[in-house]
Every structure is written in structure tokens, then in C-alpha cells.
Amino acid sequence: MRARELLPAAVLVVAAPALAHRQAGLACLAAPAPAAGGVVPTNVLVFDFAAPILQGPRGPIPTVPAPPPWDFDARYRVAASPLLPNTTYQILLQFAGGPQVASFTTGAAPDTRPPSAPKVLAAYDAPDPADFTYCMADRVELIAIAPSTDDTADPASLRYSVSAPAPDGGLTPVYAELTPVVLGDGGTALVLPVGIAGLPGSYVVQARDEAGNLSAPGRPTAVDVGPTCDFSESTAGRAAPPDVLTLLLLVLGVMTLRVRVLW
Numbered sequence: 001m002r003a004r005e006l007l008p009a010a011v012l013v014v015a016a017p018a019l020a021h022r023q024a025g026l027a028c029l030a031a032p033a034p035a036a037g038g039v040v041p042t043n044v045l046v047f048d049f050a051a052p053i054l055q056g057p058r059g060p061i062p063t064v065p066a067p068p069p070w071d072f073d074a075r076y077r078v079a080a081s082p083l084l085p086n087t088t089y090q091i092l093l094q095f096a097g098g099p100q101v102a103s104f105t106t107g108a109a110p111d112t113r114p115p116s117a118p119k120v121l122a123a124y125d126a127p128d129p130a131d132f133t134y135c136m137a138d139r140v141e142l143i144a145i146a147p148s149t150d151d152t153a154d155p156a157s158l159r160y161s162v163s164a165p166a167p168d169g170g171l172t173p174v175y176a177e178l179t180p181v182v183l184g185d186g187g188t189a190l191v192l193p194v195g196i197a198g199l200p201g202s203y204v205v206q207a208r209d210e211a212g213n214l215s216a217p218g219r220p221t222a223v224d225v226g227p228t229c230d231f232s233e234s235t236a237g238r239a240a241p242p243d244v245l246t247l248l249l250l251v252l253g254v255m256t257l258r259v260r261v262l263w
Helices: 244-262
Strands: 053-056 059-065 076-079 088-095 098-106 119-125 139-146 159-165 171-178 188-194 202-208
Touching: 159 188, 171 188, 171 202
Parallel strands: none
Antiparallel strands: 053 059, 053 088, 059 076, 088 098, 119 139, 139 188, 159 171, 159 202
16 A cells, blocks of 8 residues: 655654663664654654654654653653554654654554564673774673564664663663674674673663564573673673683792792
8 A cells, every 4th residue: 555645744843852761882872763764563662862743644643651661761652643554654853963854654553572582692892892882981892692583573673672680570771772783703792881880780681673562581691790890701701711721820930939939
């Protein structure tokens, strides 16, 4: 079915900024969603720094705060009324360089099935933080993952979150709206600029699709806590222990020093 015509984009309205939340990725702030020019489910989840208004063939449609589990951050929004299938909508999104009008087209139906759970393969320090982020970060950790899959969404449209298990059994988001990067060896990784507080004692990784369906959490992975701890020395990618030759050289050095002192 052909996408329906739009009303003029001039009626799009900029709303007040919403609640901020810690982000990570190739830029300090995650890009708004949905991506321009894509095909999304009719129950699309909007992520933006303002309260955008959708413009469709029947006039403007405001957005309202998203329901759980997305109510922890006011930047997650949903349309106040159902979107039409196979219809093009326009939306004013707040990008780092300023507001931009973007358009997307809805598919035939809503999406209610979540992606598969991602799998953490390893975690290690990035050799040079500047290679992966524009943020002011002294240390960047890379979490290598086996990406999630989805029955309808393009894998490139999936976004990931890193959360810490809470005492009540829930999850506390630490990083959200992560877009994986492809490493030189072809692997896929999440980029985490690490602050002075370090990382939580353990974490889980989840994926969401464009409708906000959240995958089951991956297996909890323990990490070393604190700004002086090396996240790469975790159960996900623990550094190799010293080899026999290194230990032998260390012992010989201590013995030599002791002989010199006695002499």
C-alpha cells in the first residue's frame, strides 16, 4: 500500500527538553530514534531529548511518556494515539548538531516479540579510547558480544543496554541506547566510556527492538569494582595468568637480590 501524504512540516513543534540519562557509544549522547527513512512497527518507541510531535495525514499526534520498562527516562516516548499502518510520518528530533525533521514509514502491524538475548563473549580495555568515543574518557571498555537477532527488525536497528542487578531482583540501567561497533577482526562490541566511579560489581546486557520489546537479560557477568580496577580482568575476559617463564625470572631476581644483600 502506498504511503499516505503528509501535512506541511512547518506545523511540527519543538517541546521542552526532557530528563537526561547517562549514555555511551560512539558519541557522548545516543542518537534519537527511530532512524530516518526506516520502516518501523506501528507501536514504535521514540527516543528523543524533547517531547516530539508526530505529523501524519490526519494531523499532529503528540507523544507521551513510555510505559514500563521505559519509564525510567523521560526521553522514551510513544504516540498518544495509534499510528496507521503503511503510513509515512514526520517527526522533529533533537540531534547533537541541532533539531532535524526526519520521516519514517510504519509497517503493516505492531511488533510484540522481543529479540533474542545477547551473549557476552569477552571484555577488555580499548588500547586507545579516542578510537571508539568522542567523550572525555580516560578509559574505554569494549564488551564483545554475540548480537541479538529479531524476527522482523533489521539487526542494525537493535539497541543495547548494560544494567546492574538490583537487590530486589530487578535491574538498574547503567548504559542505555548503545549501538554496537564492528571491530577490525569482524567482531561486534559495545563501547563503554568508564567514569571515576568504575563499573558495577556485575552487569547484564539486553537488546531492544524499534517497538521497545526488551530481550531477556544475558547471563550476569561479574566485574572488578572501582576506578583502579581493570574491567578486562573479569569473568568475561580475564587476563591470562603469568606464564612459567615469567615466574621463574621473578624468583631468580629475588634470589639474586638476597645474595647481594647477604654478601
